[in-house]
Amino acid sequence: MDDASPVDDDRTGQRIVPETIRRSDRAPENRYGNRPTMKDVAARAGVGLKTVSRVVNGEPGVTPETERRVQEAIDALGFRRNDSARVLRKGRTASIGLVLEDLADPFYGPLSRAVEEVARAHGALLINGSSAEDPDREQELALALCARRVDGLVIIPAGDDHRYLEPELKAGVATVFVDRPAGNIDADCVLADNRGGARDGVAHLIAHGHRRIGFIGDMPRIHTAAERLRGYRAAMEDAGIPVEDAWMSLGVTDPERVRRAAEVMLSGPSPVTAIFTGNNRVTVTVIRVLAEQPRPVALVGFDDIELADLLQPGVTVVAQDAAALGRTAAERLFRQLDGTLVTPERIELPTRLITRGSGELPPAH
Amino acid sequence: MDDASPVDDDRTGQRIVPETIRRSDRAPENRYGNRPTMKDVAARAGVGLKTVSRVVNGEPGVTPETERRVQEAIDALGFRRNDSARVLRKGRTASIGLVLEDLADPFYGPLSRAVEEVARAHGALLINGSSAEDPDREQELALALCARRVDGLVIIPAGDDHRYLEPELKAGVATVFVDRPAGNIDADCVLADNRGGARDGVAHLIAHGHRRIGFIGDMPRIHTAAERLRGYRAAMEDAGIPVEDAWMSLGVTDPERVRRAAEVMLSGPSPVTAIFTGNNRVTVTVIRVLAEQPRPVALVGFDDIELADLLQPGVTVVAQDAAALGRTAAERLFRQLDGTLVTPERIELPTRLITRGSGELPPAH
Numbered sequence A, B: 001m002d003d004a005s006p007v008d009d010d011r012t013g014q015r016i017v018p019e020t021i022r023r024s025d026r027a028p029e030n031r032y033g034n035r036p037t038m039k040d041v042a043a044r045a046g047v048g049l050k051t052v053s054r055v056v057n058g059e060p061g062v063t064p065e066t067e068r069r070v071q072e073a074i075d076a077l078g079f080r081r082n083d084s085a086r087v088l089r090k091g092r093t094a095s096i097g098l099v100l101e102d103l104a105d106p107f108y109g110p111l112s113r114a115v116e117e118v119a120r121a122h123g124a125l126l127i128n129g130s131s132a133e134d135p136d137r138e139q140e141l142a143l144a145l146c147a148r149r150v151d152g153l154v155i156i157p158a159g160d161d162h163r164y165l166e167p168e169l170k171a172g173v174a175t176v177f178v179d180r181p182a183g184n185i186d187a188d189c190v191l192a193d194n195r196g197g198a199r200d201g202v203a204h205l206i207a208h209g210h211r212r213i214g215f216i217g218d219m220p221r222i223h224t225a226a227e228r229l230r231g232y233r234a235a236m237e238d239a240g241i242p243v244e245d246a247w248m249s250l251g252v253t254d255p256e257r258v259r260r261a262a263e264v265m266l267s268g269p270s271p272v273t274a275i276f277t278g279n280n281r282v283t284v285t286v287i288r289v290l291a292e293q294p295r296p297v298a299l300v301g302f303d304d305i306e307l308a309d310l311l312q313p314g315v316t317v318v319a320q321d322a323a324a325l326g327r328t329a330a331e332r333l334f335r336q337l338d339g340t341l342v343t344p345e346r347i348e349l350p351t352r353l354i355t356r357g358s359g360e361l362p363p364a365h
Helices: A019-025 A038-045 A049-056 A064-077 A083-090 A108-121 A135-147 A163-170 A194-207 A223-238 A255-265 A280-291 A322-337 B019-025 B038-045 B049-056 B064-077 B083-090 B108-121 B135-147 B163-170 B194-207 B223-238 B255-265 B280-291 B322-337
Strands: A007-009 A014-016 A095-100 A125-130 A152-155 A174-178 A188-192 A213-217 A248-250 A274-277 A298-302 A316-319 A346-349 A352-354 B007-009 B014-016 B095-100 B125-130 B152-155 B174-178 B188-192 B213-217 B248-250 B274-277 B298-302 B316-319 B346-349 B352-354
Touching (some): A038 A064, A095 A108, A095 A135, A108 A125, A125 B108, A125 B135, A135 A152, A135 A163, A135 B125, A163 A174, A188 A194, A188 A322, A194 A223, A194 A298, A194 A316, A213 A223, A223 A248, A248 A255, A255 A280, A280 A298, A322 A346, B038 B049, B125 B135, B135 B152, B152 B322, B163 B174, B174 B322, B188 B194, B194 B213, B194 B223, B194 B298, B194 B316, B213 B223, B213 B280, B223 B248, B248 B255, B255 B280, B280 B298, B322 B346
Parallel strands (some): A095 A125, A095 A152, A174 A188, A188 A346, A213 A248, A213 A274, A274 A298, A298 A316, B095 B152, B152 B174, B174 B188, B213 B248, B213 B274, B298 B316
Antiparallel strands (some): A125 B125, A316 A352, B007 B014
16 A cells, blocks of 8 residues: 555545645644654654554564664654544543533532542543533534543533434433433433422521512523522412512622622512522622621522531521532443443432521511 | 555554454444444445545535435434544644643632633633542543643643653643643743742731741642742741741641641640631631631631631632633643744742731730
8 A cells, every 4th residue: 555645544534644645734833743653753763664553553573673673763752652543443432521511610510520530430531621601612512522532421511402412322422411401312311409409498488487588590591590490489389479570580690690689689668588599609699798788688599608607697508419410420421331221311319408597597577 | 445454544553444344343232333434324325435535525526416415324324524533634633631630629610711711712622631639640631631632731730740741742732831830841830929929928927916827738749838838937937936847737638637737736735826728728627627716816828718708707818810820821822832932931920918807816815
């Protein structure tokens, strides 16, 4: 075979173009593409390409002296086999991908670490990326990880239509959704009991005498935000309390929007006497707003937050176990990969009400 | 060329083995390797492999009718070009890697997000991984990312010897270290002024009348921990205060170890009257310990922490700008990649003392 002729790899549809051709369309100042090639190693060692290939791939038919010369050339040039090619050959990598929603949200810290620990226990590398709550970025990232031949994906979805993953699922990429379910495809998902947890938290406020209770949550298109709002409505309905529109505010969780929402609910002739916050980002802002109020306002937050117990009053929360979510999802992923799990399921993990003071304050008027 | 014969790719040293051979050593129940191949597309469309290759690679010489048939087969089978192979051909991917130390440490949240935002602005994908403070895992992860052909790496190193990266640097992989410097190689690094920040924080305690000041930090082999200890020693020396061994405790930052260290310093006939904590993980535990003390103990912590201003007293900290560290490192990485930055530098970003009450408490006796 002529080294300079392109060859097709029938598996990938790529044309593997030997170095002599490829080099011609690369600008000389390009820093990226100047890795040493097998050809460079062969030239330096004074042997043929086939000999270098035999040494690199550990095949027989090379004298010790020649092997030593090739190895010296490899070391001197810093030549390294490219694992991308090994992936093509073996059909799998020992790696899984994790698509996060926000790299800076502390909720995802223990979740990511738990996924990593399970991956590690299975000898697999974890690579992450973040969608930043953008469905297009989620898709771009998930497909980019598939293109890099991850064996499986744990996805915290930003979007609600995952049909783009169907070719990957058919091709055998294991997939588990966590925190939020998949849309329009049949896939494993591991969720917290968002609705039940919020219902418990709001019922707790009602049990402490509150009737005018506000709900501040994330954008309604986000599954967890919508479910927690449903839990709030359910608890109010259970208690026979008609909910006023002014008591509910859903939107982005940036501090300015949340602060404004809380201040509106707390003003006027009949302000709320308690607030249920829909996630940790909302809670930290509402804590600040409540600290400035002239009278105490009760608070129960969804998600635990660091140092919540040391504030005055301590913050009562509906805690979900972020590490358990990540661990459960990752374990299901590896059970898919080893073939012991074939039917997609939806798993809900329980939440836990932790009382610390803020949720037990009585109505101020 | 016979489709079933292995071919060498001279660039990578890999043997590209066509599907017919590869399939034989794969168990039928293996879910990983059953992606549709170009051969499957060719069979379904009733055309030759070369024709499929032309369509996939956008080459001329295919009639519209044939192209339509091939495209239908591609859609029906879910065939997708494998980007790993495209990487081999083009010599670069639009992606950078970030090697973190701990996925669950909130300090790395804003840092990661800043790196991601810069990558995004350059049209590149960010993929992360964590070393979990293990030098071997750092190396494994960094090299695995290089093998997946990232253009550059931002590394928060766990180890102190980075000669393993030399072949990658020679091959043109851009590299910036952040938070901690590289060891034994000449590389860009972006650090906080750890020593100066700690010195300022301890000097602040001394200015409020303290002389018996404890230091609790992370493991001494970690650059930031060692530098902050140097800052503590420098401030004490500036004030002419001899430091007692019992006042310094370095080790893992798990709550049990830190709690014990704090309790020891606070007991006995001459306890410390103030503590300087070496990072955010240490600070949150020491806050708990101090909340249980019968008398007030002053505290200044390195790193800001969420809700620090709402505690009683508010927590005085030496804040570093995690987002600025990430942004500066990522921007340098892309300047390396576009060729406008060639000489490695060590950049130190300033820290900021934020007074909130805990660091201004006078000595209790």
